[in-house]
Amino acid sequence: MHEWMGDNSHTPHIVVDTSIDGVHVPTEHIKDGKIILNISESAAHNLKLTNDAVSFRARFSGVPFDVWVPMQSVLGIYARETGQGMIFSQDTESAEHVGRPEEQADLEETRSRPHLTIVK
Numbered sequence: 001m002h003e004w005m006g007d008n009s010h011t012p013h014i015v016v017d018t019s020i021d022g023v024h025v026p027t028e029h030i031k032d033g034k035i036i037l038n039i040s041e042s043a044a045h046n047l048k049l050t051n052d053a054v055s056f057r058a059r060f061s062g063v064p065f066d067v068w069v070p071m072q073s074v075l076g077i078y079a080r081e082t083g084q085g086m087i088f089s090q091d092t093e094s095a096e097h098v099g100r101p102e103e104q105a106d107l108e109e110t111r112s113r114p115h116l117t118i119v120k
Contacts, residue, residue: 001077001086002039002049010079011040014054020073022053026060034075037067086119 005012014037016023018030025035037058039047044056044067054069078085 005077005079006041008079010081011038011043012077013038013080014069014077015075016069017073017075020070022068022070023073024066024068026063026065029060037069038080039077 002012016025016035016037017033018025018035019033025037029035037054038044039049039054039056041047044058047056048054051071053071054074055067057064057066059065074088076085076087
């Protein structure tokens with residue numbers, strides 16, 4: 001998804017659940033237990049996307065910060081320009097809840113303009 005968004009001149013953003021152990025993000029930018037991170041090549045320097053984690057160096061309010069996000073904390077990815085993307089389920093139980101209105105309302109509160117689309 002990240003590569004496809006970049007190839008199509010879109011800006012990829014990920015939604016991260018900061019309550020998961022091991023998440024290392026600037027705490028002043030966390031809202032309602034979540035943070036949205038721009039992982040475009042221009043914003044995320046030395047970006048590494050592995051099966052275990054997303055890591056990169058970025059500036060937050062002008063201050064450099066090394067971000068480390070375990071993959072299980074990534075709730076979704078979307079393109080800023082279109083709002084289209086994917087919501088990830090972590091296990092069978094959470095996959096059953098993805099379509100619930102209260103789950104979608106929680107995700108709506110974490111982002112400003114973009115709109116996620118559930119892909120089945």
